[in-house]
Amino acid sequence: MTKNNRFFDVCIMCALAEEAKAVLEVISRRCGVSFEQGYSTSDNYEYRYTMIQNNKGESLLIHVSWPPDNGPLETSLHFKPVLKESHPRFVAMTGICAGDKRKVKLGDLVIVDRAFIYDNGKIVIGEDGQREPLHDVKTYNADPSVLQAVRLFDSWKPVVTKLKRPSSMRQQREWLLSKLLEEATPQLQKIDLKELEKHVPDWRKIVQELQGGPGSYLTKEWTLKNPSSIHQLRYGKEVFPFKDPPQPESHIAPMASGSAVRSDNPFKDVQIPVRGTVAIDMEGAAFYRTVEEFSNIRSLLVKGVCDYADKNKDDTYHRYASLVSATYILCFIQEYVTEERMPGSREYQPYGRESPFLLWNVPYRRNPFFTGREDLLEQLHEKLTATKAAALTQPQAIS
Template identity: 30%
Template sequence: MAKPSAAMSVGYSMECDVLVITALQKERDGALAETDGHKTEWVEATAQSGFPYHYCEFTDDAGEPLIVAVAWAGAMGGVAAADRCRSLVELLHPSCVAMTGICAGRRGDVFLGDVIVANRVFHYDHGKSVTTNTDTGARETQLFHEIETYNLESTWAMNAADFAVDVSSLGDLLADRPVSLDSQRMWLLRTLLAQEAEGGDPAESHAEQGARCPRWSEVVTSLERRDHVTLKAGVLKLSRDGRELALRDRVLNKTGAVPDPAFRVHVGPIAAGTNVIQDAEIFNQLKKIQRKVLGLEMESAAIGYVAANAGIPAIIVKAVADYADGDKDDSFHEFASRASFAFLIAFLKKHPPGSLRSTGATPRPVPAAAVSARHANKLRNAAKDWAEQYESTIEPGWATRPQNVDFYDSDKDLTALRQHFEKLNDDYLRWRGLNSAVRDVPTLPYAMIGGSGDKPQTPDGEALVRERNEVVRGIVFQLMKIHTQSSITGECESCRTKNRTVVRQKQQGGAGSQNWQAGRDIRFHGGSGERRN
């Protein structure tokens, strides 16, 4: 797994394009293990709730930054997933939410390791449960379903159907796909048949054994349990039932034991329930509710619910790890976790959340203002310069020296950046407030602790200093994102109008001039129009 950089502490705030929630820790670890296409390393941060999350920057196919955050829900089930997702949506303001990881798949329609992109998700066990007594006195329970579906955005649904045909986006990952136990068992039965009936090479020393039956001990043990082979005095032989299976397969597949089918990506419904299911008939039951259900798990509908209430799109991508029956094959868990995340990132690089805005599928505004090309270049350069300025103000956790606020307030380039980027201005004002509060923190002289700066006397004081530093890190992150973005284009009448208004206020010496200098009257424009803080 890629090693994340040092953790950010509580209170750190940023924005991301994609928030990915996983139900299991190993699913999150599988996501973090995918390093293909990263522009930056994974960074670990801690939300106010105390839960960690990771983020990094990818680059989409148009060359634009794609900021992705990944978090583990902390527990299985829809409640934990919804709670974690909701709190991070409020903290990170993502353009879309996603879920990756493992699911059960419908045997015969999908194969182990295959990816399923959900075109709709729903709770299959919500509704009214009614229990009655039959004529024989037996109690019979029936569930009257109340189905509410959360659908993939129609544009993304069409894109996913086209994108699913080409799996080359997963690159070398497909080479890590395990060989299924079913395939390994049949290869061993066929090889033992050839050995016993035709004098073929012994199975345990066969040239293909490493590739076709890599989990030798597990396969032999499972065939013994099924009474398909016997192992006595160190000799492995077919049982009568095992011989019949091998003979049948030889008739049906004359060229040899059939290997696993090629990896595929499917688009179809995924059902969510409240319990882990081990029932070979579960998908036949689900057909009564949704005829073409391909996947089954526990959390996807909760993620769809949170996204719908937040007014942002959701995309659920899961990979098949088992068939929800008693024949478990845990070897696919790691591959499925990685494959689902790798496909999600490849898809969003080609069809980023911003593509939905351009088609009117979602009303979320573009955060950057529209300015002239010359002004855009000036903003980018200023953003880089100010990122370096702010980075130099981050002190050790025990230092309390406040910065010179007047120096920052008087700079026209920083004021222009704050005019155009609302989140940057909000964090700037938050930094100013924290910087002022630091002045009142009681400290010990540096000579008593042997270092430069003063040490807060209380844990609350030290926490305040750390919070200020985290806000600074957030400002640096935003400034560097502004520096690299290329979507600040077009003419901006609002800029010129605003500048003339400010000049008049200064000439008149009114309250507007004082408020402007104090950083409390910044106006914003862009996709969402103007507003005054």
């Protein structure tokens, strides 16, 4: 355990502890490293850190943190001291978001080019007696050089395909309805239990939903109420039964942030001020806004779509979306954060008068783990253990 008194190359911020766990898991597994605990000097909050290698074999010191509570205010209050103490070259936020189902699929990645707070402004009563929002929006943007690199970045794709993708509730539901149309399995009990659990792991919950409500599909005997209506779905606008895409896609697009979790499909409203918005979360705008205070730090916000912010909202895709976004950001860090793009020897501009200016004139970043010197240490060992005498000398550095 240590106090944060060093420079970090990269800070990864997560809004939820479960998102931070996904980051730790992905980096540990992909890079073969373990994390150590650290504590910030300003508020004594815990963080985790480790050393990894980028694609050029350069060492990167990684800092992973999460706020004590969720929401935009907590994100800003927690994240500013992190940047102030750690002086990273690059910062990222990963995690989960809700997506517009007309534009994205579950598990897709949203690479946020700009974020905004969608519930800023004023609400009035219109002439029709309905509430009318008058938006007052300011967007907070990713670094242009980062976005340029993102547009041709695709080395994350073969890595993400190795992640086990859960079956969406829609895929499970439509597989079951299609199976009940078959002559051999007109009733739920006729379906082999192993096959049922393989294709519909949440079948108990889904059966209950299909039996409930005025538009229910199943009878109390677990048969289709109206087989012909299900059969007609095969000739609709979308393919029936629905199948989840084999791998996620990435979308470089705006994201809206608000102060509440939504399950009322709010996308038509949040797209009024920024029409290209494809996702919503609670912390994205606060993240980019906080980074704006540090002009020498580059940043990127990446989130995985875990639901559609509608009445069918559930937690099925939380873990997968967290892992996908963490995997993407790790691959991007290893590709993008290099001495060539962001020299580690640059001078840091301290934030605020109370922040001490840390002197470091060596043209390489500090390496607290003292790694990458195996050849030199081997030579030193051979010299010191030889039969003849050996000595360590230091040429005069200052005349």
